[in-house]
Amino acid sequence: MTQPTIPARRPPSPAPDPLRRTVDEEALARCAEEPIAVPGAIQPHGALLAVSESDLTVVVASANAAEALGTDPTGATLADLLTPAELDRLRAALAGDLAEAEPLRVAPGGAELDLVLSRSGGLLVTEWEPVAGAEQAGAAWHRRLPTVLQRLSAPTTLEGLTAVLAREVRALTGFDRVMVYRFDAEWNGEVVAEDRRDDLEPFLGLHYPAGDIPAQARALYATNWMRLIPDATYTPVPLEPPLVPGTGRPLDLSGVMLRSVSPVHLEYLANMGVTASMSVSLIDRGRLWGLIxxxxYSGAHRPSHADRTAAEFLGRTASLLLHTTVGAAERDGVVAVAQREAELVAAIGRTPRTPAAALVDGDLTVLDLLPATGAAVRLDGRLHLLGSTPPAGRVAAVVPAVLRAGGATDRLTLTLPGFDDVADDASGVLAVEVGGGRGDYLAWFRPETPREVSWGGDPRTSKVTGGRLSPRWSFARWTETVRGTARPWREHEVGAARALAGHLGEAVLARAGEDDRLSAALQRTLLLDGLPEVPGVALGARYRPSEADVVGGDWYDLVPLPSGRLAVVLGDAAGHGLTAASVTAQLRHALRAALLRDEGPGAALAELNRLVAALLPGEMATAVVVQLDPATGELALASAGHLPAVHAGHGTARLVTDGRGPALGLLDVADYPQVTMRLDAGDRLLLYSDGLVERRDRPxxxxxxxxxxxxxxxxxxxxEVVDAVFTGLDPAGTDDVTVVGLALV
Amino acid sequence: MLFAVARGAVNGLPVLRVRGELDLSTVPLLAAYVDDALAPGPRSLVIDLTDTAFLDSSGARHLVHTAKRAAEAGTALQVVCPRGNVPVRLIIDLLELQRLVPVVESATLTDGEVGS
Incomplete structure (x- = not known):
């Protein structure tokens, strides 16, 4: 953007300038070697004479000097150009600090000129700039200076400070557009504030790659507070002779206001339609922080020397305020994050049984904890997504990978392979585990930086007017430099995320313990304290809860029917834990009611299935129901997706594969055919749940x-048979196991 | 076998291949993939259990749940589970899952058949 614009005066602060100690020496050396410091020419809005300081003899002169001064200075001394009074003031100035000297107002050829002094290469450099033709904001502005300074120091945010700065500098200098431009750690720049003519397209929020302002230019800017190009279409005025006699080297113009700038930079300005430009450095504790x-855009524009000095003064003042303003804003950010963390923890505390809801459904969500565009909450194995995130399946893959890689990244695709498809939404991922060993987590996502920036109004789609290149092309190049990266996660943000996850883990653990107690208690009510005495029927039963401290969905039941028959039920609701236990309770009671209508096992299961479809959507269960007439041994059996019962007699046994229908909850309406058979004396029928036979190491x-x-x-x-089955099958402890056996006596 | 879900395509139609043990602990991952796959409202979706080593009631319940969602959304769902995968196929047959969703030996949907 604003490259080495022009000449800059020596910093008017007292030497030694503290900045010089912190400027990168190497960069300065490189800068000194670059032609930007020794262009061999000046801009034409003034004339330059380099004189020997001892006798004021002219050694080097710009080619326009004779015209500007009304006299050919070749071979002359300053004494030939100035009146004795002017000469006295010059000598007085030379005795002091040139950087602090006001320009001398002189009139060698009749026209008033501002004479600015500096030193370079052992010579005294004099710049002569006509007073006429410079635009002057006027005394009115200068009277406002105290107010302006007050306004500059009032804002507590960086946005406020830079906005005031842009507005006041534009009011002072009359440029069409004034931007405050901030460098990041890699020297990419961003327009953070802007004041412009109403008809101009906004540049606010645009980013520029570091290459737009080369290192040697930045080094120059870190020591020179101001550059000016009053007319970007100017023709450079050569210095004569090109090499300083005696040294054989060109004159170093890095401290010269009139310094001619790189032709590349002039082309750059022309491409943007810029006809005049000025820049003032913003320097925070010795480091170039940004630029004004x-x-x-409307032809040549040359603010007066006084106005330039005032603008530079504003830049210097703002530079001093940067540190405290940025610091205050960051403290505000830290406080805000901590406050939201506390609010979310409080929300969890209010509804400890539903922590996910507290984080996801409230006015304040986990996404509000810190600046991010998407968030994920995985609790109890359920994933909740907020804002802009990768799709759920990708979140389920990305977050564990980031957790394994340390928990936070601001360049996901550059760090971990295989996630290129989520770069848009999740170039930045901050992930924290929620304790409990269930693989639960919280995660926040930040988009790839260009995408985040473009939300301010996509600069890439803005039109490029008049066939000119615009800074938007720079934006495109900047985009390439930040591809795959996101805004970094700050330490206090990571801390808040961890703290929230810690609280959440405690809540989840407390709830899990409570759940276990509840569901165990609930399941105890589902199991029979003892087997009822049923005349003519021998019963055996055994239930073993899972070893994994989770309650399964098994139940069994014995229901004496009005007809004198006995119904035996063994069922298993899918799932584990409190939900399964409560579903089981409902199924048990509903099936019992259906059985008491005494319409047979098939009818009872069909009724139960209708109930599951209507009242327990999403749930699934299997059950087998047997109805035995103790008097005759006649037996009817119906199964809803359950494992086959075993019928044994006369030394053999078979799996009962008839009388089958779909699992409960599969279809809204289903018929359950029932098979009838006879249980002879000595026969046994065995019902069991999947926990008995389901082992991962055994098909x-x-x-x-x-x-x-x-x-x-x-x-x-x-x-005895039930016990033998338990012993023989040695069921895995991961699920609950239920076995019921019956026979006639 | 480590549980994993891979996204693929057969005849240009989306497939989720489920490898390993589909149970209470792994259902959430499959659920996440299914959510993604169903989100755009595809004409079809195949869930391939050929390499699924184990299926428990939670896994089966999720298949049922998915079948119902797909039906409501107008997505033709097909479950691939060859008879050679006895442990998983037996569970599917016992539950009579095929009464809710086609259970086939290999992915047979083609673009022309979707929805037919």
Whole structure:
């Protein structure tokens, strides 16, 4: 953008300038070697004479000097150009600090000139700039200076400070556009404030790659507070002779206001339609922080020396305020994050049973904790997404990967392979585990930086007018430099995320303990304290809860029916924990009611299925119902997706595969055919839940065959058979196990 | 076998291949993938259980849930589970899952058949 604009005066602060100690020496050296310091020419809005300080003899002169001064200075001394009074003032100035000297007002050829002094290469450099033709904001502005300074120091935010700065510098200098431009750590720049003519397209929010302002220019800017190009279409005026006699080197113009700038920079300005430009450095504790960049688009524009000095003064003042303002804003940010963390923790505390809802459904969500564009909450294995995030399946893959890689990244795709598809939404990922060992987590996402920036109004789609290149092309190049990166996560943000996850983990743990107690208690009510005495029927039963401290969905029931028959039920609701336990309770009672209508097992299951479809959507259960007439041994069986019962008698056993219908909850309406058979004296029927046969190291068909074989070979009453099955199958402890056996006596 | 879900395509139609043990602990991951796959309202979706080593009731319940969602959304869902995968196929057959969603030996949907 604003490259080495022009000459800059020596910093008017007292030497040694503290800045010089902190400026990168190497960069300065490189800068000194670049032609930008020794262009061999000046801009034409003034004339330059380099004189020997001892006798004031002219050694080097700009080619326009004779015209500007009304006298050919070749071979002359300053004494030939100035009146004795002017000469006295010059000598007085030379005795003091040139950087602090006001320009001398002189009139060698009749016209008034501002004479500015500096030193370079052992010579005294004199710049002669006509007073006429310079625009002057007038005394009115200068009378306002105290107010302006007051306004500059009032804002507590960086946005406020830079906005005041842009507005006041524009009011002072009359440029068409004044921008405040801030460098990031890699020297990419961003327009953070702007004041402009109403008809101009806004540049606020635009970003520029570091290459737009080369290192040697930045080094120059860190020591020179101001550059000016009153007419960007100017023709450079050569210095004569080009090499300083005696040294054989060109004159170093880095401290010269009139310094001619790089032709590349002039082309750059022309491409943007800029006809006049000025820039003032913003320097925070010795480091170039940014620039005040001024553009004119309506021909030549040259603010007066006094106004330039005032603008530079504003820049210097703002530079001193930067540190405290930025610091205050950051403290505000830290406080805000801490406050929201406290509010979210309080919300969890108010609804400890539903922490996910507290984080996701409230006015304040986990997404508000810190600046991010998306958030994910995984609790109890359920994933909740807020804002802009990758799709759920990708979040489920990305977050654990980031957790393994340390928990935070501001360049996901550059750090971890395989996530290129989520760069848009999640170039930045901050992830924290929620304790409890269930793989739960909280995560925040930040988009790829260009996308985040473009939300302010996509600069890439703005039109490029008049066929001219615009800074928007720079924006595109800047975009390439930040591809794949997001705004970094700050330490206090990571801290707040961890603290929130910590509180959440405690709440989840407390709730899990409470759930376990509740569901265990609930399930105890589902199990029979003892088997009822049913005349003519022998019963055996055994229930073993899972070892994993989660309650399963098994239940069994014995229901004496009005007809004198006995209904035996064994069921299993899918899922675990409190939900499964409560579903189980409802199923048990509903099935009992259906059975008491005494219309047979198939009808009871069809009724139960209708109830599940209507009242427990999303739930699924299996059940087998047997109805036995103790008097005749007649037995009806119906199964809703349940594992086959085993019927044993006469030394053999078979799996009962008839009388089957779909699992409960699968279809809204289903018929359940029932099979009838006879339980002879000595026969046994065994019902069981999947926990008995389901083992990961043993295929299910093998498990079924083992049950069949054990029942076939088992001796004794139903309880003995049940116990033998338990022993023989050695079920895994991960699920609850229920086995019921019956026989006639 | 480590549980994993891979996104793929057969005949240009989306497929989720489920590898490993589909149970209470792994259902959430499959659920996340299913959410993504159904989000754009595709004409079809195949869930391939060929390499699924184990299916528990939670996994089965999720398949049922997915089948119902797909039906409501007008997405033709197909579950691939060859008879050779006995442990998983047996569960599916016991639950009679095929009464809710086509359970096939290999992905048979083609673009022309979707919705037919």
């Amino acid at each position: 960049s001024c553009h004119g 299910l068909p093998e498990g079924l065959e083992m049950v069949r074989a054990v029942v076939a070979g088992g001796a004794g009453g139903p309880q």
